[in-house]
Amino acid sequence: MPSAIEIKRLTKDYGNLRAVDNLNLKAETGEIIALLGPNGAGKSTLMNMITGYLAPTAGDIFILGRNIRDWPLESKASIGFLPEGAPLYPDMSVKSFLQYMAELRGLPPTRVEEAAAAANIIPVLRQKIETLSKGYLRRVGFAQSILSDPPILLLDEPTDGLDPNQKTHIRGLINRMGQEKTILISTHLLEEAETVCSRIILMNRGKIMADGSCADIIKGSKSQNLAEAFRKLTTSEEEI
Numbered sequence: 001m002p003s004a005i006e007i008k009r010l011t012k013d014y015g016n017l018r019a020v021d022n023l024n025l026k027a028e029t030g031e032i033i034a035l036l037g038p039n040g041a042g043k044s045t046l047m048n049m050i051t052g053y054l055a056p057t058a059g060d061i062f063i064l065g066r067n068i069r070d071w072p073l074e075s076k077a078s079i080g081f082l083p084e085g086a087p088l089y090p091d092m093s094v095k096s097f098l099q100y101m102a103e104l105r106g107l108p109p110t111r112v113e114e115a116a117a118a119a120n121i122i123p124v125l126r127q128k129i130e131t132l133s134k135g136y137l138r139r140v141g142f143a144q145s146i147l148s149d150p151p152i153l154l155l156d157e158p159t160d161g162l163d164p165n166q167k168t169h170i171r172g173l174i175n176r177m178g179q180e181k182t183i184l185i186s187t188h189l190l191e192e193a194e195t196v197c198s199r200i201i202l203m204n205r206g207k208i209m210a211d212g213s214c215a216d217i218i219k220g221s222k223s224q225n226l227a228e229a230f231r232k233l234t235t236s237e238e239e240i
Contacts, residue, residue, distance in 0.1 A: 002065030004029050004152055004182035005050060010059035012045050012206075019045040021206035023059070029151070032178035034193035035186045037203035038234050043186040044084060046203075047154045050184075051081045063152065077105075080150040084157050084186075086141030090130035094121060094140055097129060101144050111147050119143035120169055134161035142170065146177070153177065156186045171196050190226050200226070202233050209233040 005027040012020040020042045027033055035043040048054040050061055052068055052075065061068045063075035089097055098112045116122050119139045124132060129140065138161050145153060158174070159167040174183060174196055187193055193200050194214050202210040202217065210217045210233055214226055221229035 002062065003027060004031075004064060005184075006062040006065075007050070008060045008062075010046070010049065010061065011057045012042075012049060012054065013057045019206050020049070020056075023206070023208060025201070025208070025211075027182050027184065029182050030179060031199055032174060032183045032185065032197045033199045033201060034197035035184060035201050035203055036188070036190070036193045036230065038188065040205075041203040041234070042206040043203055044156055045206075047081070047083070047156055047184065047186055051079055051154060052076050077148070078150055078152055080145040080148065080153045082141050082145040082153075082155045082158055084160070086138075086144070088129050088137065088140060091128065093126055093128055094132070095125040097140070098125075098143060098147065102147055105148050107148055111149070115143040115147045118146060118173060120166075135163060135166050138162060139166070139170070151181055153181055153183045154186075155183065157188075158185060159187075159189070159192060190230060194226055202230060204234045 003026045005025070007023060007025040010020055010023045011018065023046065035046065037043055045054065049056050052072055063078055066075055068075040095112065098116060099109065102109065102112050116125055119142045121136060121139050121143055124136055132140065142158060145155065159170055162170060177183065185192070185197060199212065200214055200217055201208055210220060212220070217229050218226060221232050223229040223232060
């Protein structure tokens with residue numbers, strides 16, 4: 001059985017800047033993985049390469065055993081993506097936007113209601129997107145990412161802009177979906193990594209500095225908590 005995601009020697013350069021540096025990674029079904037690191041660590045660049053939005057400088061990405069370079073449409077169809085600052089159409093209603101995205105993917109209309117209910121946006125379905133708060137905008141983007149019920153979800157700062165109750169709802173939904181999906185979450189929130197994710201990957205300067213459970217990372221860095229481990233590993237080039 002192939003891994004949901006397998007990355008081999010992945011590198012991305014922007015001129016003289018190396019955003020992702022010879023990275024290797026496997027992610028399996030049933031894993032909720034936090035990509036944790038400071039701004040500029042390479043988290044968003046990595047996600048954009050996995051989804052096919054960015055071409056790598058070198059290396060390979062396999063989605064459910066298929067190289068995304070050779071099977072781009074099939075690979076992308078297996079992924080739901082919530083990017084940072086997810087692009088939405090401000091002059092459309094929430095319902096029209098989700099219906100449009102469902103039609104593009106050949107999905108039945110029932111998926112719109114199901115995704116809207118899961119993201120808790122039923123009350124604003126008839127509102128124009130331009131009138132929504134930041135929290136609702138984020139949840140509309142989340143609903144879009146789960147429309148096709150994909151086996152792989154990539155969520156870039158999924159709870160950004162949400163109030164505490166909204167964060168609790170989305171985190172609970174991610175936990176439930178993570179039982180049968182592969183979910184990668186890019187975040188800089190230590191609390192989110194600790195409470196939602198079964199596995200944490202600490203990134204810095206395009207490299208993986210640590211990979212394991214929260215307890216493994218704390219033990220490996222000889223720290224008392226994840227915050228201290230995070231500080232040590234993102235202010236040093238030394239790997240554990």
